[in-house]
Amino acid sequence: EVSITKFPADERKIIAKAHDKYKKARAGIINTRHGQIHTPAFMPVGTKGTVKAMLPESVQTTGADIILGNTYHLMLQPGAKRVFKLGGLHKFMNWSKPLLTDSGGFQVMSLSKLRKITEEGVIFNSHIDGSKFMLSPESSTEIQYLLGSTITMAFDECTPYPSTYEQAKSSMELTSRWAKRSRKAFYSRDGYGQFGIIQGSIYNDLRLKSALDLIELDFEGYAIGGLAVGEGQELMFKVLDYAPDLLPINKPRYLMGVGKPADIIGAVQRGIDMFDCVIPTRSGRNGQAFTKYGVVNIRNSKYKEDNTPLEEDCLCPACKNYTKAYLHYLVKVKEILGAMLMTWHNLMYFQKLMLRIREYIAQGKDFDFIS
Ligand SMILES: CNc1nc2cc3nc[nH]c(=O)c3cc2[nH]1
Ligand SMILES: [Zn+2]
DSSP, rough: OOOEEEHHHHHHHHHHOOGGGGGOOHHHHHHEEEEOOOOOOOOOOTSSOTTTTOOOHHHHTTTTTTTEEEEHHHTTTOOOOHHHTTOHHHHHHHSSSSSEEEEEEEHHHHHHHSSEEOSSSSSEEEETOEEEEEEOOHHHHHHHHTTSSEEEEEOOOOOOOOHHHHHHHHHHHHHHHHHHHHHHOOOOOOTTEEEEEEEOOOOOOOOOOHHHHHHTTOOSSSOOOOOOOSOHHHHHHHHTTGGGGGGGGSSSSEETOOSSHHHHHHHHTTTTTTTSIIIIIIHHHHEEEEEETEEEEOOOOOGGTSSSSSSOOOHHHHHHHHHHHHHHHHHHHTTTTHHHHHHHHHHHHHHHHHHHHHHHTTTTTTOOOOO
């Protein structure tokens, strides 16, 4: 059973009362077969069964309770059956804590050149060797089972932005039909869960209908899809002002693909519990470090003789043992250690942000100014 246990309300009442705008924020624990997830939680992205430039034990030291794997990449290489034969993704990648795998639909649409959406599913040619594949609610759910993921995502269609009301309506209805088939194909086991993904773009009546359709299927958790697809923060928050409230209050709510620290803070304030985003890892490899002073573009020449750490009080190896000058140099000459240290720092920064958010919620304190 994947369940979320919240801090007892009376405990929070005793500590302090935060402003109304924080009343939707909640901190809790999701109990799974592979351990607990402290929420609000940030999931580092481990696309091809590895968080790029990080050892799994290093990811663990940053405080991450759960990482995300991409079904689309793993089904193409090394193949779900092979991972299953080798003992599952946890063993294969030496990560024993919770794993969430996405359902592959989003990646197919963004990565494979030729694809065709039918009622049955999505037929596509691999972006690697052009060979033909089909992803459907059934095959996606089976692939995620073979990978051994702790949290399986329903197979959905991410409605593009912008979409007309009609386009969003038919896309949401397809997602509802696919959710039903995904739920039927799910092999439920204690401590494992499957999350439905609601769509409906920016139209509140479609979001409501999507939520009602999926609540009927009694998923262990719910994701809000169709956001962070170019609509911008203002419009995303406008949807998040009401969408999380359409979902069961006692189940995890996961906002897919989000985001920058300010996006995460705003979404937590609106009732979101889980996040995944490539920003800390991808931007780290590109020389961007998140710090309390703002984002540092380490390639900037002003750092070439800067003998100070990214953050003097950060406990990550980059900050403890190296200077901005060294990181500047490593990134400039494209040394692998540069990608490693920048990634490690950013993952540490994002997990510290989540830890502080959890603490502030537990103490009923406002957490607007954290960034
Ligand atoms: C980076 N932004 C972003 N990553 C996403 C992944 C998704 N997967 C399934 N379904 C979605 O709607 C969806 C939306 C997303 N937005
Ligand atoms: Zn650091």
